[in-house]
């Protein structure tokens with residue numbers, strides 16, 4: 001499919017540009033409202049040893065970009081219009097506007113969607129997929145494609161798993177069945193539960209690139 | 211866009227087939243895990259005066275179809291493979307397999323997605339969009355397109371709004387701003403709160419077609 005091939009080429013160029021500047025890009029995809037922005041906020045607030053920027057993708061508006069702005073980090077808002085996923089082309093525009101030589105990590109928050117982003121490499125070094133227990137614990141089994149391309153799965157909002165009768169352990173098992181090489185962590189971004197594991201994943205990802 | 215034009219034609223044929231058999235089709239779209247299946251289950255369990263069937267759409271697997279089966283209603287499972295939305299063509303196949311002359315209502319549960327289904331008319335008579343407070347209360351403002359084509363918006367899981375610090379009234383306001391002619395109800399499918407209003411909407415939709 002030509003669109004995908006063209007996208008893959010642009011993704012490679014993005015990654016080369018990032019490598020030339022020694023910046024690590026981490027893509028954060030996941031279901032709508034699963035906690036992507038909150039997790040990136042926590043990273044920016046707690047990993048003070050790294051210079052962090054954020055790219056916020058959404059169909060319209062820049063509500064997440066505004067949240068990142070408030071933290072005082074370099075932020076670029078991307079709008080896809082109708083597309084249900086970011087692509088490497090849009091991301092290349094964001095990278096042009098960021099001070100790459102003064103950054104260590106760029107978080108790229110994808111449009112909230114568990115289907116569309118699966119096939120579109122953005123040129124990041126690592127892909128995180130965030131799901132939350134409130135989507136129901138069969139959500140992983142229902143959307144295998146995106147988990148095959150992930151490095152880390154974050155199962156969020158475990159603090160309210162009981163209120164939606166969802167079992168995060170089943171979700172973890174489903175993810176490992178789809179992709180045995182995945183890292184999986186169960187967290188509550190709101191309560192801070194296991195957030196050290198989220199921060200540790202990021203730090204390891206950056207160290208591994210050096 | 212040719213795909214959309216072709217889809218629109220098939221949607222019209224679907225609606226004609228339904229009208230010829232005096233069956234009302236209600237499309238249930240909405241965010242992943244927002245409560246679409248639970249709301250259809252409640253309708254099937256409580257509207258005993260109507261003969262009800264369900265079409266369950268998902269990328270892979272037939273987990274929702276199994277839930278409808280358990281209720282003893284005619285059920286068709288549709289898989290889209292990679293597409294993030296059902297289309298009129300797939301739905302026409304489901305309609306072929308259902309005993310239309312013995313039904314009053316067909317619920318069509320779309321793939322969980324707040325972006326993709328917006329442009330694809332399935333041939334239903336009414337479109338319901340389900341969002342839940344657990345997706346964050348800016349979710350409506352972030353996805354205007356799908357609300358423009360809706361007849362009813364269900365804001366679900368209000369029983370746990372406090373646990374995600376979300377305000378369902380803001381969500382209702384955002385929906386009305388996008389589409390002033392919308393009906394909006396705030397419910398808890400789990401607790402049964404305001405479910406009479408959901409059932410009443412369905413009954414009115416059927417009566418209006420007669």
Ligand SMILES: Nc1nc2c(ncn2[C@@H]2O[C@H](COP(=O)(O)OP(=O)(O)OP(=O)(O)O)[C@@H](O)[C@H]2O)c(=O)[nH]1
Pocket residue numbers: 030031032033034035036037038039064111112156157158159160187188189190191344345346347349352373374375376
């Ligand atoms: N109870 C609970 N709520 C959470 C947690 N993490 C996030 N939330 C809530 O979930 C909602 C969505 O959080 P966001 O961080 O905006 O999610 P998102 O994935 O960025 O959302 P989109 O970008 O709109 O797809 C907000 O109302 C948060 O307060 C958690 O661990 N527990």
Ligand SMILES: Nc1nc2c(ncn2[C@@H]2O[C@H](COP(=O)(O)OP(=O)(O)OP(=O)(O)O)[C@@H](O)[C@H]2O)c(=O)[nH]1
Pocket residue numbers: 134135136137139142163164165166240241242243244245246247248249274321322366367368369370397398399400401
């Ligand atoms: N607390 C609470 N949980 C709910 C409510 N309605 C549904 N849930 C939970 O939300 C999860 C998803 O419910 P479903 O009915 O499967 O949602 P869905 O929209 O059909 O999900 P998909 O088809 O996978 O997109 C389940 O764990 C339900 O128990 C509610 O009103 N309150």
Ligand SMILES: [Mg+2]
Pocket residue numbers: 036037038064109
């Ligand atoms: Mg966000």
Ligand SMILES: [Mg+2]
Pocket residue numbers: 246247248274319
């Ligand atoms: Mg469902």
